[in-house]
Structures are given as C-alpha cells and as structure tokens.
Amino acid sequence: MINLAYKDISHSLSKFLITAISVGVLLGIVIIMIGVYRGMVFDAKVLVNDIKADIWVVQQDTFGPFAQTSKVHEDLKNQISYQNGIKSAEAITFQTFQMENRYGDFKVMLIGYDPFGDIQVINKSKLIEGRVIQKQHYEIVVSKKTNYKLGEYIQLGRDKFKVVGITKDTVSNGGDYLIFTSLKDAEVLQFTYTNERIRSDDNRGIKGGNPHLVNAIIAQTIDGYNPTVVARNIEATTHKKVFTKSEELKLLLEKVIKKSSKQIGLFTLILIIVSIVIIALIIYTMTLEKIKEISILKLIGISNFTISKMIIQETVVLGVLAFISGNVFARLISGGFPKRIVLENGDAFTLFGIILVSSIFASLFGIYKVIKTDPSAAIGG
Amino acid sequence: MMNKNQSIKIENLVKSFGKGDSKVTVIDGANFTLDKGEFVALVAPSGAGKTTLLMMLGCVLEPTSGKIEIGDEIVYDNRWRVKDDRELRRKKIGFIFQAHYLIPFLNIEENVSLLPYQNGESKKVVKKRVADLLKFLDMSDKLHSMPSELSGGQNQRIAIARALANNPSIILADEPTAALDRHRAVSVVKMLKKITREQNVTIIMVTHDDRLLPYCDKILTIKDKKIQIEENPDEHII
Numbered sequence: 174m175i176n177l178a179y180k181d182i183s184h185s186l187s188k189f190l191i192t193a194i195s196v197g198v199l200l201g202i203v204i205i206m207i208g209v210y211r212g213m214v215f216d217a218k219v220l221v222n223d224i225k226a227d228i229w230v231v232q233q234d235t236f237g238p239f240a241q242t243s244k245v246h247e248d249l250k251n252q253i254s255y256q257n258g259i260k261s262a263e264a265i266t267f268q269t270f271q272m273e274n275r276y277g278d279f280k281v282m283l284i285g286y287d288p289f290g291d292i293q294v295i296n297k298s299k300l301i302e303g304r305v306i307q308k309q310h311y312e313i314v315v316s317k318k319t320n321y322k323l324g325e326y327i328q329l330g331r332d333k334f335k336v337v338g339i340t341k342d343t344v345s346n347g348g349d350y351l352i353f354t355s356l357k358d359a360e361v362l363q364f365t366y367t368n369e370r371i372r373s374d375d376n377r378g379i380k381g382g383n384p385h386l387v388n389a390i391i392a393q394t395i396d397g398y399n400p401t402v403v404a405r406n407i408e409a410t411t412h413k414k415v416f417t418k419s420e421e422l423k424l425l426l427e428k429v430i431k432k433s434s435k436q437i438g439l440f441t442l443i444l445i446i447v448s449i450v451i452i453a454l455i456i457y458t459m460t461l462e463k464i465k466e467i468s469i470l471k472l473i474g475i476s477n478f479t480i481s482k483m484i485i486q487e488t489v490v491l492g493v494l495a496f497i498s499g500n501v502f503a504r505l506i507s508g509g510f511p512k513r514i515v516l517e518n519g520d521a522f523t524l525f526g527i528i529l530v531s532s533i534f535a536s537l538f539g540i541y542k543v544i545k546t547d548p549s550a551a552i553g554g
Numbered sequence: 555m556m557n558k559n560q561s562i563k564i565e566n567l568v569k570s571f572g573k574g575d576s577k578v579t580v581i582d583g584a585n586f587t588l589d590k591g592e593f594v595a596l597v598a599p600s601g602a603g604k605t606t607l608l609m610m611l612g613c614v615l616e617p618t619s620g621k622i623e624i625g626d627e628i629v630y631d632n633r634w635r636v637k638d639d640r641e642l643r644r645k646k647i648g649f650i651f652q653a654h655y656l657i658p659f660l661n662i663e664e665n666v667s668l669l670p671y672q673n674g675e676s677k678k679v680v681k682k683r684v685a686d687l688l689k690f691l692d693m694s695d696k697l698h699s700m701p702s703e704l705s706g707g708q709n710q711r712i713a714i715a716r717a718l719a720n721n722p723s724i725i726l727a728d729e730p731t732a733a734l735d736r737h738r739a740v741s742v743v744k745m746l747k748k749i750t751r752e753q754n755v756t757i758i759m760v761t762h763d764d765r766l767l768p769y770c771d772k773i774l775t776i777k778d779k780k781i782q783i784e785e786n787p788d789e790h791i792i
Contacts, residue, residue: 174671175664184659184700469655472614473716474644475672549605549614 197498285359453535460539648717
C-alpha cells in the first residue's frame with residue numbers, strides 16, 4: 174500500500190520542513206517561556222537551599238528576610254543558640270547593590286556572614302575558583318557573572334575588597350548575582366555613612382556607629398529534632414517570627430514570585446493557545462492546498478479513511494518535526510538570556526503531547542472539509 | 555430478464571436541480587442499455603448534461619429518480635442501493651477526464667497502482683498489472699517519472715492506465731482528448747477502442763470532436779433533455 178502522507182511530504186519536502194521549523198520556532202518560544210517560569214522558581218529557591226540552615230529567625234510580624242524587610246539584633250544569635258534543639262545559630266545580612274565595572278553595570282545581592290561560623294552559607298560545590306572567606310575583613314567572593322577575576326580588588330563603600338573566590342549559579346530570589354563578605358564588613362557597608370552625613374547627624378544629636386542589626390538569624394537543629402517544633406518553641410519564647418526552611422521556601426514561592434510566575438504562566442498559556450490556533454490553521458491550509466487532489470482521490474474511489482489517515486499522519490510528522498526543531502531552537506537560545514532558563518524534558522514532552530493532541534483535533538477540521546468536498550468539484554462538474 | 559452481456563442499464567432516469575420555480579430538469583426520463591465491450595460516444599452541446607449523466611453513472615451525483623444498473627448490480631432505484639459508492643467506483647468504474655488529473659506527489663507507478671492497492675490486491679499482482687498496462691500504453695520507461703516530467707499526451711495515457719488498473723467493467727471518459735492535438739486525440743481514441751475490444755470494457759466517452767465519432771460503436775445524444783442512442787453507421791472497424 175502506498176503511504177500518501179510520506180509521498181506528499183517527500184514531494185514538497187523543503188516546504189514541509191520550513192513549515193515544521195516555523196512551527197518549531199513558535200514551540201521553542203513556548204518552551205523558553207516555560208523555562209523562564211522554571212528558572213524563576215529555581216532561582217527563588219537557590220539561596221535558601223544553598224544556606225545550610227534549618228530555621229530562619231526574623232523580625233516579629235514580618236515575612237523576612239526576602240518577602241519583607243526584617244531587622245533583628247546580631248546578638249539574638251546567642252539567645253537562639255541556647256534554645257532547645259539548636260545546634261548552632263549565626264547572623265546574616267542581605268543587601269542589594271547596583272555595581273558597575275568595565276563589563277557593565279549589574280545588580281547584586283551582598284550577603285554578610287560570619288566566615289568562622291558553623292553554618293555554611295556559600296555552597297562549596299558552586300565555588301569554581303579560589304576559596305571561601307577566611308578573614309574578617311576585605312575579602313569577597315563573587316559570582317562568575319560579575320566578570321571579576323580572582324585577585325582583583327573591588328571598591329565597595331570606603332574599602333577595597335580582594336576577590337578570593339568565584340562561584341557559579343549563585344543568584345538571589347530576584348535573579349541578582351550574589352557576592353559574599355564577612356558579616357562585619359557587610360554591617361559597615363550597610364550602616365557607615367558619608368563624612369557629611371556623620372557630621373550632620375552629630376549636629377542633630379543623632380548617635381551614629383554600627384547598630385549591629387542584621388536581617389535574620391539562621392540556625393541548624395540537632396539531629397533528631399523536628400525543625401517545625403523547634404521553630405514554634407523559639408517563636409513562643411523570643412517574640413520573633415520563625416520559619417523553617419520549607420516554610421521559607423514556600424514564602425518565597427507564594428509571596429515573592431507568585432505574581433510574576435502567574436504572569437508568566439498566563440502568558441505561556443496564551444502562547445500555547447496561539448500556537449495551537451496557528452498549527453490548526455497551517456494544517457487546515459495544508460489540507461485546502463490539496464483539496465483538488467483529494468477530490469480526485471475521492472472521485473476515483475479512495476476511501477475517506479485513507480485520505481483522513483494521510484492528513485493525520487502529516488499532522489503527526491509536522492508535530493514531531495516541530496517538537497524537535499523547537500527544542501533545538503530553545504536550547505540554542507536559552508544561554509543568551511540574562512536570567513536563568515530551566516529547560517526540563519518533562520515540560521517539553523508535556524507540551525509535545527498537548528500540541529500533538531490539539532493538532533490532531535485541529536486536523537479534524539481539515540478532515541471534515543475533505544468529507545464534505547464534492548468529488549465532482551475536481552473536474553468542475 | 556437480465557441480459558448477461560449487459561454493462562449499463564438506465565431506466566426513466568431523471569435529474570433536476572433546484573426546487574419550485576427555479577427547478578431545472580437536465581435529463582428527463584432517459585432509457586438505454588449498453589453491452590460489455592461497447593465504445594460509446596456521448597454527444598451534446600455544452601450545458602446539455604453530459605457530465606451530469608457521467609457523474610450519475612459514476613455514483614458521484616444522485617439522480618432525482620429512475621434506475622441505474624451497473625453489470626448485474628442495481629446501484630440506484632429511486633434511492634441509492636449501493637452502501638459504499640467509493641467502493642463501487644474503486645472496483646467497477648474507471649474515470650478519464652479532460653485533464654489527466656494525476657496525483658502530482660505520486661510517480662507514474664504509484665498513480666496507476668493506487669486503486670488496486672486500495673482494493674487489497676497483492677503487491678506482486680499489482681506490480682505485474684501496472685507493468686502490463688504501461689507496456690500496453692507504451693509507457694514502460696516512465697514507471698518512476700513524476701507527472702510533472704511528462705507531456706500532456708503522456709500523462710493522458712497514464713490516466714488511461716489508472717482508469718484500467720482496477721479492472722473496471724466500465725470507463726467513463728469526460729472529453730479525454732480535449733487537451734490533445736488531432737494526432738494525439740486519434741491515438742488515444744484508438745487506444746480506448748482497443749481496450750474495449752481486448753478487455754471487454756464498456757467506455758462512454760464525452761466528445762465534441764465529430765472526427766472521433768467513427769471510432770465509436772454507438773452514439774448517445776442528449777437533445778431536449780432526452781437521451782437517444784443509435785448505432786454508429788460510420789464506425790471504423792479497427
């Protein structure tokens with residue numbers, strides 16, 4: 174038996190391939206949009222996952238430190254470290270900066286932590302050059318994307334910091350590159366003002382200096398203790414808000430990126446619908462282009478089943494080729510985006526399934542047209 | 555009593571288009587019988603209903619009333635009696651049109667073998683029949699050519715091969731020589747005549763070309779909505 178779909182595709186191969194690639198580019202954009210969403214969710218969790226803390230203690234009645242501003246005293250860590258079930262506690266600060274170097278300007282999140290503390294803040298598996306901070310002052314670890322080189326000096330505030338380590342894939346929940354300094358340096362950067370400001374404050378009777386405020390206290394629990402129980406106990410005794418790691422992650426997803434992810438999700442949905450409509454139109458047009466040949470086939474006695482099979486087979490081949498080219502396209506361009514794009518095979522195959530089912534459904538319009546076509550129309554009878 | 559040699563029998567066939575005041579009757583009470591192996595010309599002015607008659611005989615267009623028998627099967631008796639008109643065409647009827655209307659994305663072999671394959675015939679049988687037909691039509695060397703690579707006359711011969719490929723009992727040819735020059739037209743008509751003789755196929759050929767009539771056994775004419783059939787007095791015996 175002759176496979177009409179194969180013959181038709183072979184006969185107009187270049188046209189068919191161009192159509193499939195065009196549809197593929199459209200699908201590639203949808204895949205990228207899904208990747209943007211996945212990237213946003215991934216980035217939102219990177220920092221909290223990298224910091225090996227089970228519990229986050231923040232200012233009372235806030236959702237800090239990421240969803241809301243939080244300020245607690247640095248020495249709160251001592252109080253937390255004596256709580257039942259706590260192994261260690263450390264203070265941590267977060268501060269966003271706009272930085273500029275010869276490669277351009279970019280936004281960073283500066284994390285201040287105690288380099289001699291017990292809780293790992295820099296994920297060592299992401300440290301691709303150099304080392305972590307080993308001094309209390311003037312050392313900095315930067316993200317590779319800042320383009321700073323190991324040993325280079327960076328002016329921050331009044332001081333110069335030596336780049337001692339470079340990390341990769343370290344971003345804040347907003348996608349900003351991470352840089353790390355000691356907690357002491359971070360406090361100085363956050364609370365030391367210009368000479369003019371200090372003089373002005375003195376004249377007004379405002380006492381300056383480092384208030385030793387941090388954004389959160391992070392803590393690790395002793396093995397065997399339930400972090401949720403420990404967190405609720407601390408909350409009851411310290412008048413602070415306490416989140417477990419999973420609660421903090423949930424906060425990030427629900428409070429910080431919820432609207433953005435919804436926006437992208439909706440946009441992706443619209444793109445999928447538009448893609449389905451376009452694919453449906455392409456298949457319908459492809460069918461109409463062959464309507465004369467189809468009328469001849471009907472006239473000489475070829476069954477509707479054979480003709481419909483040809484249309485559906487062409488739709489499936491178009492879908493498969495578009496899926497392949499869409500994935501290739503998405504993977505080729507995903508590296509060029511400023512923020513993280515996470516391309517998951519599961520998403521691509523789900524999209525493929527949706528597009529394929531929708532396309533086959535759309536091809537029913539073409540098949541309906543075929544069934545309704547008067548065979549004698551082929552000869553103008 | 556059915557004539558065993560009967561190929562087509564028409565009784566009181568009527569075809570009208572439209573309803574009420576706009577009703578137009580094209581064929582009004584046609585009666586004729588054709589035997590197997592007859593080569594019949596269908597002659598009438600444009601718009602008289604030649605193609606309409608062919609389409610009714612091919613079960614493409616539903617008559618208004620009357621009866622159509624193809625071979626020993628009643629296909630229409632005031633309503634369609636065939637369950638699958640496509641199957642009937644596939645198995646019993648061959649079509650040749652003014653233009654060749656070959657499928658452009660199939661090569662010559664595929665165009666000709668499409669119907670036999672659809673009828674479930676084996677690859678071996680189909681290949682042999684296609685080879686025999688193309689040899690008969692002197693087109694064996696074009697087996698793997700595409701229709702776009704052949705001339706109009708060559709394509710028309712392939713269209714004839716396609717019409718014969720399913721071993722039909724009748725061939726309905728709608729001005730098959732209209733697009734051909736005189737020499738080619740005569741060549742095609744001689745070929746059709748030869749087919750009727752050698753394969754016992756009944757051919758009804760619509761034509762406006764009087765010069766082709768001598769090759770036909772009978773002449774069907776449509777005049778004032780009525781169909782007349784007469785033996786061709788000028789028939790050439792080939």
